[in-house]
Amino acid sequence: MAHNVLGVIGGSGFYQMKGLEKVEQLTLQTPFGEPSDPFYQGRIGDLEVVFLARHGRGHRLLPSEINFRANVFGMKQLGVTHLVSISTAGSLKEEIHPGELIVPDQFIDRTFRRPQTFFGDGLVVHVSLASPVCADLARSLVGATRAGGALVHEGGTYLCMEGPQFSTRAESNLYRRFGASVISMTAMQEARLAREAEMCYAALVLVTDYDCWHESVAAVDIAEILRVMNANVEKAQKAVSQLAGTLGNRPRSCGCEHALKGTIITDRTVISQERIDALRPLLGKYL
Template sequence: MTQSKIAVIGGSGIYDIDGLKNAEWVTVETPWGEPSDQILTGSLDGVEMAFLPRHGRGHVHSPTEVPYRANIDALKRIGVTDVISVSACGSFREHMAPGDFVIVDQFIDRTFAREKSFFGTGFVAHVSVAEPTCPRLSDACETAGRAAGITIHRGGTYLAMEGPQFSTLAESKMYREQWGCDVIGMTNMPEAKLAREAELCYASIAMVTDYDSWHPDHGEVDIAAIIATLTGNAEKGRALVKGLPALLGAERAPCPHGCDRALEYAVLTAPEKRDPALVAKLDAVAGRVL
């Protein structure tokens, strides 16, 4: 058993955690640059917690410019074991209505302007993201959400687009009808991939704000309507997060799905061929196997 430390990466509309004891904003330096913001640390019901505003307080980072590698490294560096991603999304399904939450279990990555790995020339590693989210964490998120009275849909494919513009009508229809996606957002990739490389359990809560542009009665995405829905979703999201410590506990066993051992056989570069500079940057992310 090891000590749990649960991190919440908050997306649009969620900028803190209610009820944290000994709450403190801390600065974390990483070899990958500065994280999106300081990290709020504290405890909730006896469980160590951390909160990182993905876009920074005041929403200063666009989806493309979020420092994803620095964010994940910083969380790993302060001892985080489990990451809950909370983000706004559009829906491709009539029954996944604005105000509903979707516990995502698959992704299609259509981003193209982001650094997507901690590894590279001089230190090559390949992790599996066939199952990119942790079922154990997703179970807890579903249970906490339902207890908070939130309409939760378990399972869904998240289309990660580059942004910052929303989809064209043709794209929206393609993602929905031909690709079978359920929700669309701009921030869960490469975040989920990087969490797996850092051997962190990761769950994704997508908070539906709109129907994207495919819906015949919805038309183009309405920013004013999205912001109004965001406000309600933020309250629900905070209620869900408050229920997680009791479900996950202050201690945890090794992940039954192997998330915390993702690098076990992933590193391919021979020890004598590894780039010392890159190895040094990986001290937190890959420290267990170095």
């Protein structure tokens, strides 16, 4: 029987995991430095769950300051097999309304200041990111969100911008021409790194506003964003609890747990033992 562990990375407003029982606080060190915050490991029903606040307690970290590699590596160290990230976003489509949720299945990356990979420094690895979201986990997350009573859109494209400023109107309209559904600042790096860590990955995105392209808004209103965000966080909490109840220990048949197979390009004989040891949670079964 498979042993699944659900990891949850909480974004703006989602600073704790309600319903988590038998909680242990864990402070980890990783080869990539310190994660954003301590990890909280516990259970929801029969499922082991690990929670991390992406921006740290008190929301201290800008999107560009988040140590994404340490966060996801720490999840791997704790045995996480399925990773769900929660983030807020602006809508780039008329039919995706503030107060609704979306589980995207594609990403566009417009960031430029962030490390994107665990590898390098004498170790070359090329994983496929054609389908950056685990279809099985996304389907389960959509079902869990609907079961919790929220309106959720299935599929769509998440455009990840650098920030911390919001878009200009020219940028917002450009991203609409790209075909993007929502715009936010954090989930792309988590999707990339979760694939390298061979985790199933999906994002639950809380739509707080129309981005500034929309004629109904003079500009992004942070006060309105916060009001809608707080209402959406409760929906997200219910969705994660529902997901934990359905994920159980069902086997993984999606292929995510073999994402690194055949992707290590560097000759084994020239990879330093120090590098292998540092990345053992990722590479142990291959090197």
